[in-house]
Amino acid sequence: MAVGALAGSAALPHTRSVLRTRSNVAQVPLQQAPRHALRVERTRIVSAAGSSNGKAANTRVIRGPCYVTRDNIDTDQIIPAEYLTLVPSKPEEYEKLGSYALIGLPTELYQSRFIENGQMKTRYPIVIGGQNFGCGSSREHAPVAMGAAGAKVVVAQTYARIFFRNCVSTGELYPCETDVRLCDELQTGEEVEVDMNKDVLTVLSTGKQYPLKPIGEAGPVVDAGGIFEYARRTGMIKIA
Amino acid sequence: MANLVGSSSSSFAGSGLYFDRHASKRCVQHVCRNAIAAPPASSRAPSSTGVVKKAMTMTEKILAKHSNNTAVVPGQNIWTSVDKLMTHDVCGPGTFGIFQREFGENAQVWDPTKIVIIPDHYIFTSDPRANRNVDILRDMVNKYGIKYFYDITDRSDFRANPDYKGVCHVALAQEGHCKPGEVLFGTDSHTCNAGAFGQFATGIGNTDAGFILGTGKLLIKVPPTMRFVLEGEMPSYLMAKDLILQIIGEITVAGGTYKAMEFTGPVIEAMTMEERMTICNMVVEAGGKNGVCPADETTFDYVRQRTDEPFEAVQSDSGAGYIEEYRFDVSKIQPLVAAPHSPDNRRNAMDCRDVKIDRVYIGSCTGGKTEDFMAAAKLLHKAGGQVKVPTFLVPATQKVWADLYGLPVAGCDGKTAAQIFEAAGCSTPAPPSCAACLGGPKDTFARMNEPQVCVSTTNRNFPGRMGHKDGQVYLASPYTAAASALAGTVADPRDYGA
Numbered sequence: 001m002a003v004g005a006l007a008g009s010a011a012l013p014h015t016r017s018v019l020r021t022r023s024n025v026a027q028v029p030l031q032q033a034p035r036h037a038l039r040v041e042r043t044r045i046v047s048a049a050g051s052s053n054g055k056a057a058n059t060r061v062i063r064g065p066c067y068v069t070r071d072n073i074d075t076d077q078i079i080p081a082e083y084l085t086l087v088p089s090k091p092e093e094y095e096k097l098g099s100y101a102l103i104g105l106p107t108e109l110y111q112s113r114f115i116e117n118g119q120m121k122t123r124y125p126i127v128i129g130g131q132n133f134g135c136g137s138s139r140e141h142a143p144v145a146m147g148a149a150g151a152k153v154v155v156a157q158t159y160a161r162i163f164f165r166n167c168v169s170t171g172e173l174y175p176c177e178t179d180v181r182l183c184d185e186l187q188t189g190e191e192v193e194v195d196m197n198k199d200v201l202t203v204l205s206t207g208k209q210y211p212l213k214p215i216g217e218a219g220p221v222v223d224a225g226g227i228f229e230y231a232r233r234t235g236m237i238k239i240a
Numbered sequence: 241m242a243n244l245v246g247s248s249s250s251s252f253a254g255s256g257l258y259f260d261r262h263a264s265k266r267c268v269q270h271v272c273r274n275a276i277a278a279p280p281a282s283s284r285a286p287s288s289t290g291v292v293k294k295a296m297t298m299t300e301k302i303l304a305k306h307s308n309n310t311a312v313v314p315g316q317n318i319w320t321s322v323d324k325l326m327t328h329d330v331c332g333p334g335t336f337g338i339f340q341r342e343f344g345e346n347a348q349v350w351d352p353t354k355i356v357i358i359p360d361h362y363i364f365t366s367d368p369r370a371n372r373n374v375d376i377l378r379d380m381v382n383k384y385g386i387k388y389f390y391d392i393t394d395r396s397d398f399r400a401n402p403d404y405k406g407v408c409h410v411a412l413a414q415e416g417h418c419k420p421g422e423v424l425f426g427t428d429s430h431t432c433n434a435g436a437f438g439q440f441a442t443g444i445g446n447t448d449a450g451f452i453l454g455t456g457k458l459l460i461k462v463p464p465t466m467r468f469v470l471e472g473e474m475p476s477y478l479m480a481k482d483l484i485l486q487i488i489g490e491i492t493v494a495g496g497t498y499k500a501m502e503f504t505g506p507v508i509e510a511m512t513m514e515e516r517m518t519i520c521n522m523v524v525e526a527g528g529k530n531g532v533c534p535a536d537e538t539t540f541d542y543v544r545q546r547t548d549e550p551f552e553a554v555q556s557d558s559g560a561g562y563i564e565e566y567r568f569d570v571s572k573i574q575p576l577v578a579a580p581h582s583p584d585n586r587r588n589a590m591d592c593r594d595v596k597i598d599r600v601y602i603g604s605c606t607g608g609k610t611e612d613f614m615a616a617a618k619l620l621h622k623a624g625g626q627v628k629v630p631t632f633l634v635p636a637t638q639k640v641w642a643d644l645y646g647l648p649v650a651g652c653d654g655k656t657a658a659q660i661f662e663a664a665g666c667s668t669p670a671p672p673s674c675a676a677c678l679g680g681p682k683d684t685f686a687r688m689n690e691p692q693v694c695v696s697t698t699n700r701n702f703p704g705r706m707g708h709k710d711g712q713v714y715l716a717s718p719y720t721a722a723a724s725a726l727a728g729t730v731a732d733p734r735d736y737g738a
Contacts, residue, residue, distance in 0.1 A: 072493055072494075072582060072702070074700070076678070076700070076702050076703070076704050076705050077702060077703060077704060080679060080704050081330075081361075081678040081679045081680050082679055082680060082681055082682065082707075084330045084362075085330075085367055085369035085373060085681065086369065087333045087337060087373065087376075088334045088337075088446065089337025089338050089341060089446070090337065104703065105703075106704075106709055106710070107709065132493060132494040132497070132527065135493055135494070135527060136524075136700060136702060137428070137429045137443075138331075138426075138427060138428055138429040138431075138443035138444060139330070139331065139445070140331070140427075140445030140446040140447060141334075158497070160497065160527055161497055161498050162429060162443055162444065162445065162524075165444070165448065166445035166448075169445060169447035169448055170445070170447050226447060227451070228338075228342045228447075
């Protein structure tokens with residue numbers, strides 16, 4: 001359901017078939033460049049090599065330790081309101097916002113913190129959720145904070161509508177869905193690989209696999225870094 | 241859809257509350273009726289003959305009209321034109337930041353008369369970044385010539401700022417920006433509040449809002465509509481807040497995800513605009529995309545008193561298709577609370593009488609309107625006595641604040657709400673803003689900085705919502721909040737004369 005809920009995805013020309021042929025595994029570095037920097041870099045790559053560049057497809061395979069959350073993780077837990085004075089479009093405040101990602105999770109339930117004390121980035125590129133991930137406020141600060149902290153993908157059973165849309169619009173996170181209740185299956189810290197080309201999540205220590213729902217046409221938009229960059233790459237916005 | 245199936249069992253089923261839920265077969269019935277009235281004709285679908293007009297819900301009709309379609313169906317992706325875009329101090333600076341980054345420094349906004357900017361979240365704080373964000377909004381308003389900006393420059397006395405209003409959703413209504421049939425987007429999830437006026441209104445993120453700033457359009461998916469029919473006699477001790485808590489408790493915090501929630505029936509027809517706003521305000525707490533009430537004379541009177549701009553109301557067709565229909569007999573509903581930590585954690589207030597509380601909060605877009613304070617004051621006056629816990633009052637807007645001091649409360653010997661609150665020992669009404677509803681900076685008025693228990697007329701009670709991560713928030717109506725203030729525990733307003 002949620003994949004189709006990226007309004008207009010059906011109306012957008014897509015490059016999935018090209019991207020789908022790539023299956024290289026991207027090792028996620030612990031320290032990542034801020035998304036704004038990446039956006040500039042990606043733009044250059046595309047203008048040089050066009051949309052057949054494999055860089056984007058690589059981002060659909062994400063490997064690393066996962067951070068496991070439960071049902072109804074609302075935006076106040078993802079980024080408490082006291083940090084909303086930070087303006088995400090300002091690069092230095094974007095970085096700071098990331099350092100507070102998921103800080104609102106209750107301490108007694110989440111003793112392993114998403115971002116350790118004194119750190120700006122997370123060591124978990126993959127966040128696992130249950131039902132209705134991202135409910136509550138429309139604050140785009142929520143997916144932005146997670147992306148700024150270094151998260152690449154959320155894998156949950158369902159999403160709240162605005163959070164899903166904000167993930168895709170900003171290109172900060174892949175909002176990947178699954179029918180499996182992974183929050184009962186996985187433990188925080190387990191090394192997993194999320195492969196959105198093959199639509200499977202693999203636990204690296206055991207090889208156990210869980211099916212994912214296709215990311216669909218939300219994928220290329222997140223690959224591009226959000227709707228504006230996607231629109232430029234696909235000719236929806238004319239570049240002078 | 242799968243997440244809705246199986247949610248039909250009602251904990252109230254055995255207690256006399258009738259509750260009728262079924263997947264709507266209205267479309268099918270409609271076809272059958274037509275078959276009786278008209279001779280059998282071609283096998284072509286009625287819509288393809290051009291003879292039969294497609295029956296639509298009011299949400300579908302509004303979106304069809306705004307996308308130059310004669311008809312739309314749920315699931316259809318459309319480009320809708322936008323009548324109004326609202327933003328505030330928390331999301332406005334980022335929205336303009338994206339607009340400038342993506343459209344360029346020299347770009348102009350699509351229509352400076354259709355953008356409404358309402359600082360309201362973090363106003364009365366010494367947080368320098370919060371104050372800066374209001375300054376950024378002012379710069380943007382000047383740069384782009386934006387017509388509607390409810391500015392504040394003197395934070396020491398909000399009354400010295402005649403333009404300043406307060407909480408955006410209530411200000412939008414009071415200043416005449418909510419009109420039947422229109423499409424409103426706002427960078428705040430409670431933008432759905434405006435659905436009370438029979439319009440399409442929903443919350444979006446900064447990036448989508450930045451897109452609208454440049455184009456006046458947005459690509460959205462037409463939601464299927466859930467229909468909620470509210471009937472029966474409304475008891476004196478219930479408020480609209482109880483009804484929406486009942487509904488959210490029934491369908492859960494995800495039950496309306498991606499859907500329009502249409503509220504109708506005699507109970508809605510008898511409601512004031514403020515009560516309808518309370519209902520529509522909280523549809524996002526059920527995950528809903530938008531909430532909507534049919535526009536009627538009550539709506540038109542309210543709107544015409546506030547704007548001369550024309551509008552065109554639309555109504556749902558009798559044969560429109562609904563994905564689900566719920567019916568509630570409101571006379572059977574009890575005063576309710578949503579217990580920590582979820583708005584769908586529904587309890588009868590009387591079953592929580594053993595919950596000791598530390599404070600009461602009356603305020604926000606949901607529960608800080610004039611009628612909310614009038615109701616709380618009326619209960620306090622009739623019951624008499626002093627509140628047992630600190631009771632914080634935050635009028636949503638400057639107009640609400642003035643009403644507290646200027647309007648006599650019905651049936652209370654000519655006393656104003658402010659006089660009644662003072663006599664009962666409540667705190668002095670604070671300057672209008674979102675205040676502690678969402679926590680905010682540490683120095684925010686009435687923020688929960690300790691792990692306390694609060695009964696609140698606000699909209700959310702997820703962990704940390706009002707400040708402290710271990711705080712506990714019970715969402716309630718103004719009646720229930722006032723009764724709880726007198727009791728020092730969660731209380732049933734019937735025990736205090738409601």
